[in-house]
Amino acid sequence: MNEEMKECYDTGVGKSSIVWRFVEDSFDPNINPTIGASFMTKTVQYQNELHKFLIWDTAGQERFRALAPMYYRGSAAAIIVYDITKEESFQTLKNWVKELRQHGPPNIVVAIAGNKCDLTDAREVPEKDAKDYADSIHAIFVETSAKNAININEVFIEIIQNKIPKQKHIFTETRGCGSS
Numbered sequence: 001m002n003e004e005m006k007e008c009y010d011t012g013v014g015k016s017s018i019v020w021r022f023v024e025d026s027f028d029p030n031i032n033p034t035i036g037a038s039f040m041t042k043t044v045q046y047q048n049e050l051h052k053f054l055i056w057d058t059a060g061q062e063r064f065r066a067l068a069p070m071y072y073r074g075s076a077a078a079i080i081v082y083d084i085t086k087e088e089s090f091q092t093l094k095n096w097v098k099e100l101r102q103h104g105p106p107n108i109v110v111a112i113a114g115n116k117c118d119l120t121d122a123r124e125v126p127e128k129d130a131k132d133y134a135d136s137i138h139a140i141f142v143e144t145s146a147k148n149a150i151n152i153n154e155v156f157i158e159i160i161q162n163k164i165p166k167q168k169h170i171f172t173e174t175r176g177c178g179s180s
């Protein structure tokens, strides 16, 4: 991990909630923080083909951040999550992008998810700023709400459209610090 990742703001951005919404179509307002990492799978049909996602949901707490490379090293795609109501989480995300570029697989598909878009009154990160940043690094970008099921399936469909090989892992993370 680099020096910039000392400050970690990726816990609680909604990584697990996004995965739960995608895999189980449910939402738990009292979900516990992830310990270490959790693993889930989901198969979706898209344009007459089955695509199986093997998803590592990494922990956002700083004490787990050193584990992240174990999960992203073998991954075909990474969903990096920030909270649109927390500017710091967007800055942390940029550090994660740098880390993935430096140490991740060379052709990893990167998707940026600005989660909690249902909390518009508390927004701190303008959608345009995040979209411009994502475009500048050729990443997929969507604003999501795990709570209201907004754009959750769309993130994964966009990853399929970016032509990741079948049966590859997905790594979700939020940071610039660790993952979730």
Ligand SMILES: Nc1nc2c(ncn2[C@@H]2O[C@H](COP(=O)(O)OP(=O)(O)OP(=O)(O)O)[C@@H](O)[C@H]2O)c(=O)[nH]1
Pocket: 010, 011, 012, 013, 014, 015, 016, 017, 018, 028, 029, 030, 031, 032, 033, 034, 035, 058, 059, 060, 061, 115, 116, 117, 118, 119, 144, 145, 146, 147, 148, 174, 179, 180
């Ligand atoms: N309003 C709103 N709350 C959300 C949303 N997604 C998650 N939350 C809430 O945010 C809190 C943290 O969600 P988690 O899914 O545990 O976040 P995480 O990023 O996995 O957290 P760590 O496991 O600590 O890294 C929980 O109280 C969720 O209910 C969302 O889209 N909208």
